[in-house]
Amino acid sequence: MGGSMKAPEKEILGTKMNHRHRPKITALVVDDNMVVRAIHHRLLQDLGIENQVAVNGKEAVDVHSSGQYFDLILMDMDMPVMNGIEATRKLRAMGIRSTIAGISSRSLEREKQEFMEAGLDDYHEKPLTADKIVSILHKISNHSG
Amino acid sequence: MERNQQLRRQLASMRQSLFDQGHLDEQFILLEELQDDANPNFVEEVVTLHYRDSARLITTIERALEKSPLDFNKLDGYMHQFKGSSTSIGAKKVKAESTQFREYCEAGNGEGCLKTFQLLKRDYATLRRKLEAYFQLARQAGPNEIACRPK
Numbered sequence A: 001m002g003g004s005m006k007a008p009e010k011e012i013l014g015t016k017m018n019h020r021h022r023p024k025i026t027a028l029v030v031d032d033n034m035v036v037r038a039i040h041h042r043l044l045q046d047l048g049i050e051n052q053v054a055v056n057g058k059e060a061v062d063v064h065s066s067g068q069y070f071d072l073i074l075m076d077m078d079m080p081v082m083n084g085i086e087a088t089r090k091l092r093a094m095g096i097r098s099t100i101a102g103i104s105s106r107s108l109e110r111e112k113q114e115f116m117e118a119g120l121d122d123y124h125e126k127p128l129t130a131d132k133i134v135s136i137l138h139k140i141s142n143h144s145g
Numbered sequence B: 001m002e003r004n005q006q007l008r009r010q011l012a013s014m015r016q017s018l019f020d021q022g023h024l025d026e027q028f029i030l031l032e033e034l035q036d037d038a039n040p041n042f043v044e045e046v047v048t049l050h051y052r053d054s055a056r057l058i059t060t061i062e063r064a065l066e067k068s069p070l071d072f073n074k075l076d077g078y079m080h081q082f083k084g085s086s087t088s089i090g091a092k093k094v095k096a097e098s099t100q101f102r103e104y105c106e107a108g109n110g111e112g113c114l115k116t117f118q119l120l121k122r123d124y125a126t127l128r129r130k131l132e133a134y135f136q137l138a139r140q141a142g143p144n145e146i147a148c149r150p151k
Helices: A007-017 A034-046 A057-065 A084-093 A109-117 A130-143 B002-020 B026-033 B042-066 B072-088 B092-107 B110-141
Strands: A026-030 A050-054 A072-075 A099-104 A122-125
Touching: A026 A034, A026 A057, A034 A050, A034 A130, A034 B042, A034 B072, A050 A057, A057 A072, A057 A084, A072 A084, A072 A130, A084 A099, A084 A109, A099 A109, A099 A130, A109 A122, A122 A130, B002 B110, B026 B042, B042 B072, B042 B110, B072 B092, B072 B110, B092 B110
Parallel strands: A026 A050, A026 A072, A072 A099, A099 A122
Antiparallel strands: none
16 A cells, blocks of 8 residues: 655655645545544645545535635545535536545445546545545646646 | 663554554554654544544444344445444454455345454454553653654
8 A cells, every 4th residue: 555655755746736836735625434534634734735624525515605616625435415426516517627536445446437427537445645645636737737 | 761762662562563463554554654743643643533433333333233134235334434434544454344244234144244243343342452552652652652754
């Protein structure tokens, strides 16, 4: 399990992502599990990414309805009230163009496919690691040119 | 000084045995790597969160296993949540038993679920006890002995 990024990689990431001419990256962690939220929050924080948490898909949608925007959304699939698939569809229907990465423990191809078709830009199996976050972040930097 | 060195050796040995005995996997190391001067108790905080969250799920699953007939969909759902939390702290044995339990749910095998759940509870309690002892010793040894990355 590739968990740790070497210090030079983090430095390069920090320089690239937080260049003085480029605003800091913001993220939203959407997961119903408090342990997972705490870990993902800390992982992002450690990479210098400002982030908030939401406990389910509905909360993620509501926070966007209130006018907030995030460069990156880490979206769990299985959540009560509103799951990640439905939340992703709703966010895209609202015109949210943030990078949305599905982060789930589901491993079946058809489950992943259904989630991707809801509007994800990326998908990773749990547990999330710094290396996986970096690969997602490269998509943000590529999109913004 | 010598007492501290002894504590450090004991702590290192305790930590290693958790991996050698198959209780923890590399996810625990990832948590340790997220610990630093600004977050010196991160691992213990996350583990504490996990045990608070998972104790509730254990009770819920126990109650669900008392019902007849068993609702395998519900049981699977509860165990999915439990497994997610256990995986996040690197609880290797418990994670494996969670997976086995879910396979029995999918097969509609109530006896398999019950037997696996007993094993899971045993290993869950063992790891909890060992981690509590580990963190208690870590507090005695002082902050230098919790795996902190140099900044």
